Amino acid sequence: MIKLRSKRFFRSNSKVAVSVGKSIAGIDGNASEIKWELRPGGMLVQKRECENVGDQAIITIRVSTVSKSHDISIQPTSTFGELKMMLSMVTGLEAKEQRLLYRGKEREDYEHLHMVGVKDKDKVLLFQDPSIKERRLQVIAGSPYRTISV
Template identity: 65%
Template sequence: MIKFRSKRFSRNNSKSGGGGGDGSNGVGGEIKWELRPGGMLVQKRENEESVGEGMITVRVSTVSQWHDITIGATSTFGELKMILSLETSLDKKEQRLLFKGKEREDCECLHMVGVRDKDKVLLMEDPAIKERKLLGLPPCRTISV
């Protein structure tokens, strides 16, 4: 059986009332804010090991080999592709990165989709580009308007 407790949230304008709307965080200090990469404004954490900060090591696996890449936790999959293009011979446009069974877009942040230290990411070559290479065809060119 699960018990739920309800809390009453109300604005208390008295100065002696604990936790009112006076802007304090209960310690008597000022609230510090930070802007996350997703655009959300949140209260800054006090501990030094907060989620989404620092460097993480991601194991990128291909069919025949793997690479341990150290990258910032708030980096994007596009930045990871740029590092992988230096490690492998695949261009950024030829790479497909999969995490938790889904292909990830270049603009998605690693920490926003749940990539943590020592997680695995699968690197696959784009099948259409691979087929064009095998047939000896020149790469297709896109016309921008």
């Protein structure tokens, strides 16, 4: 015979209390301070712990191209457009020629790094935009200075 019991994990008079700026006592009785932050979208969330340099948090992102990889230090609240500007100095590709992929999706210039989940030591893939590459080849092929070998 099997005996089944139901367990109540939380009671209505439990000691778990959540409020902004106050400490909470968990189930194990340890009290800790929760720090909150307001995201650009207006959502109030628990603050993440990042490596602090002075007053500003800095994360390091590994950006990989087809043949090279670069470690870029940037603020987590920066946008992918700002990351592209930093990469243009390192790679020589203009920002409009770059395509950045994070977690298998191409990211837009206005998206914030921390809003899509980029953390310290995460990897971002950098590709050259194929349409820009194709246009550049068409301009070179249509150039009046091209030489034709017979």
